[in-house]
Amino acid sequence: MTSVRAGVHELHESITHTRSFTGCATCRTRHVKCDERRPECSMCQYFGLACGGYKNDIFFDFETSRNDGVRFRRPLFSVKERERMSEWLLSSVPPKTTLRALSRIDEECERANTSDEIEIHRGPFGAFRLNQDQHTLPHDATVNDHEQTESRSPEDMIQSCDLYLASSDMLLSPWSQALMHLTFDQPENVLSPPSPGFLEAMTDQDCVEDDSALSEYLPTSCLPDQSYNNPASPASFTSSMSTTKAVPQDAVFLLKHYVSAVISLMTPLRHSKTPWHILFIPHTKSCLAGLALGDELSDASLCAFYGTLAISAFSLGGVSRSQIWSDKAVVYKEKAQKHARMMLITAYHVTKVAKYKSILMALLTMVQVSMFSGNRRSSEYYFLEAEKFIRLRGLPRTKSRKVRLLHHCYVFERIIHESVFICGANSRQRHRVHTAIETSGLGMYSLDSLSFRLWGWENLDQEMMRVRGQEEGENDLHLERPGFWSNSLYPEIFGIPEPWIILLSQIIRLGKEKDATEGNDTSDCLSLKEFIGRAKTLEDYINNLRRPSLENIHSHLDHEIIENMLNAMQNALGIYFYRRIHDVNASLLQQKVECVLDNLLRCKDTDSTVVHGSAGFIWPAFIAACEAEDPLVQASFSDWFVNSARRSGLSCFTETLANIQRIWQEKTCTNGRSITWLDLMKNTMLLQQLS
Structure with missing residues (x-):
């Protein structure tokens, strides 16, 4: 019998029963469980009773203190009360005059003498001096404000504030009294209309996206x-x-x-x-x-x-x-x-x-x-550190949607980086990172090679239609294997379908096969027949690239921008392929160059307020501008980069334009020989200038 009672006692201790002190007045009077639904609880609606509403009170739940460091708060005021407070605060000082009001308060405080009484108010902002007898003040209150800030700990400051608040004759400032009156004196079911100042303040805030969380x-x-x-x-x-x-x-x-x-x-x-x-x-x-x-x-x-x-x-x-x-x-x-x-x-x-x-x-x-x-060299360092961290800590784990979003951001930017930064393929850092991954025992989770080598496909069209499973879609980090994955997030993030990025990855890998052959590294390389066959397949796929449906993009403005970006991306893929794989003369690529420029200008005309700085725009702009031969076309590309740099404020546009202008300068000194970004990146001295 004793053991049974002990078991019941342990069961009772393991279950925490909390009383609801925050229910509506009707449910508390009737001693009924309240679901605390706002503005009226469901129980009152079910029984056809008038809900008594909720009182403003602070509730301390000591029974839930077993949570490990979990901190939470409940609002003291109701939703309507908080809305009225927010409207009053916004209407009292519009956002555009906020700094002016605070500056005036500072100026008046600086002009006031130490012994003068200060009571300055500008909307919800106020400054006042509390006059009390010297012996009633804490000892530290005689120290000036600067010394308090520098020498006293936060705990001491909190204790001093408690002493001030404990005073029974503590007076509220007028703006505090207005808030109290606004909050408690108005009926719960009455919401006063916003003042004109509030409406003006709201119209001035539409330039900031998702700024509510800052408050x-x-x-x-x-x-x-x-x-x-x-x-x-x-x-x-x-x-x-x-x-x-x-x-x-x-x-x-x-x-x-x-x-x-x-x-x-x-x-x-x-x-x-x-x-x-x-x-x-x-x-x-x-x-x-x-x-x-x-x-x-x-x-x-x-x-x-x-x-x-x-x-x-x-x-x-x-x-x-x-x-x-x-x-x-x-x-x-x-x-x-x-x-x-x-x-x-x-x-x-x-x-x-x-x-x-x-x-x-x-x-x-x-x-x-x-x-x-x-700083391209610094980007290379952090790209490799991110790759190492993902392969050692990310691929072996279960991926949530948020983790996959981060992986997609890394892969997209890394492939764009890999397409133009070809001189770092044999760097010491890459060897260190690859060695660390291989010796960790976690390399088996990576379903792609560490050095961007080509996957063994024969029919690219058939492979691209192959459905990839979840493990292959998540752990083929650098998109080595062609195929279709329904859970891909690239269209949601960058507006570009995953097959397009896979295609760029395949061109990069075929280009590395070409570099290995030219470097007399014939071990495990494609034969000439295989290389030509792969190149022909990629060329056909680029020219017949399937366009994605844009029905899910409801905004007409976004629809036009994404459509122009995809057109620019497709033409840039063609330029990149012919230059990287076949080294075609630039004169044969001018039609595609002008198409890319036309898409960039169309986006600018569609919405001049958008900074086209995503990799979906800057990459095709760089690839196409490097091959431009017409001085007018070159000037148009220069204007685009200059305007983008001016509107974004970022030096990556000016640095990219400087690289392009070096290529144009080299072309004028080569007696007609075709020079491209590939030759510039292979030049060690110029590479040092770029970094």
């Missing part, structure tokens, strides 16, 4: 307007976190610019389901919130955070032509590189220092930092 961590006053015609220096933007040393003062502004302007460089699509909206931006915002709260962040999180700020600062520096932003970008880039080095030390040998997605996002961010700053 979770910072007030609207910390999100200054973006004005590129008259750019301001970073020092002019302040935030409520300026007293926190770990948080850069311009972090919010840079993140806002990244969301509104830089993301279009990564993808031509405008929907909010891209990896940058789902993964990169929320991760960066979480890092910003963690720094503001004083949390200890991993090197991977800090690398992604500072790398994102560096990308945005590089863009702002180019757009505004401000050396201040360019210097900031270099500082953030160096910080990101520092955390990247620390991250890679513990990425493989220390367990659970950072999550897989966090490390991979950090590496991909560093790839983007290197690409957008025009």
Whole structure:
């Protein structure tokens, strides 16, 4: 009997019973379980009773403290109350005048004497001095504000605030009283219409995409307007976190610019389901919130955070032509590189220092930092580190959709990089990475070769129609095997079907076979007959490339941009094939060159506000411009790159144009001999100039 009672007691202890203190007034009066549905609970509707609504209260649930460090909060106010508060805050000071109001408060505070009473209000922002007797103040209150900020710990500051709040004669400022009146004095079922100032403020905010999440961590006053015609220096933007040393003062502004302007460089699509909206931006915002709260962040999180700020600062520096932003970008880039080095030390040998997605996002961010700053050698380094990390930590695991999104981002950019950076095939770093993968025992999860060798297909049309399974679709990292995979995410991210990227991968691999043969490395190489047969098959497939259906793209603007991008991509694939495989004279490729230029100009005419900076545009522009011979066509390509550099602010466009102009210059000095980017990349001295 005793054992039975003990068992029942243990069962009772294992089940946590929580009373609902947050139910509606009717259900609590009737002692009925309430589902807390808003605005009326389902139980009251079921029994035909008038729901009494919910009271404003703070609830501490001590019975659920067994959760391992899980932190959560419940809103103190109802949804309608929070909506009224937000409307009042926005209507009191429009976003465009936020900085002006804060500056005026600062100026009036600086002019006031130490003994004067200060009570300044500009909309929801206010500054006032609480006058109390000296003996009632805490001892530390006699220290000036600067010394408090520098010498006192956060714990001491919190304790001092508690002493102030404990005072019974603590007075509320007028704006606080207005908030209290707005919140509690109005009936629950009445929602006052927004003021004209609120409507004006809302119309001024439509230039920023997905900016609502920023307000979770910072007030609207910390999100200054973006004005590129008259750019301001970073020092002019302040935030409520300026007293926190770990948080850069311009972090919010840079993140806002990244969301509104830089993301279009990564993808031509405008929907909010891209990896940058789902993964990169929320991760960066979480890092910003963690720094503001004083949390200890991993090197991977800090690398992604500072790398994102560096990308945005590089863009702002180019757009505004401000050396201040360019210097900031270099500082953030160096910080990101520092955390990247620390991250890679513990990425493989220390367990659970950072999550897989966090490390991979950090590496991909560093790839983007290197690409957008025009450092091709640095991009090569981070591409190889990302490949090593994916093959050792990513391929053996079960892939969620978010992980596959990150893998797709890596593969797409890596194949584009591999198509033009052909001189790094035998670098020491590649040998080190491949050796580490082969000796780890995890190389068996990779279903493709480590050195971009050609897969043994005979009928490419038949192979491309072959359905690939999940394991082959996920673990054929660099798309070595042709086939169709229904779960491919490339169209959702870059607007380009996976078969097109597979085709580019096959051209790269056939080109490596050609280089191996020309380098007298005849071991395990294709015979001449096999090489010609593979080349003919690829040529036929490029010329008869199946166009994807664009029915799922509902926006007419996106439909035209994607259609022009695919046309440019197909013609660039043809140019790349004929140059890389057959080394055809450039005079025979001018029709395709002009078609690519026409598609680029059509996109510009369709929407001049879009920065065509994704690899889907810059890659065909580079491939086609290198072969342009007509001076007018060359000038049009130059204008496109210059305009893209001006609108994006990134040096990758100017660096690419400089490389193209070197090729044009070489063509004028070769007595008619055809020179292309391939010859430029093979020239060691010029390669050093590029890096």
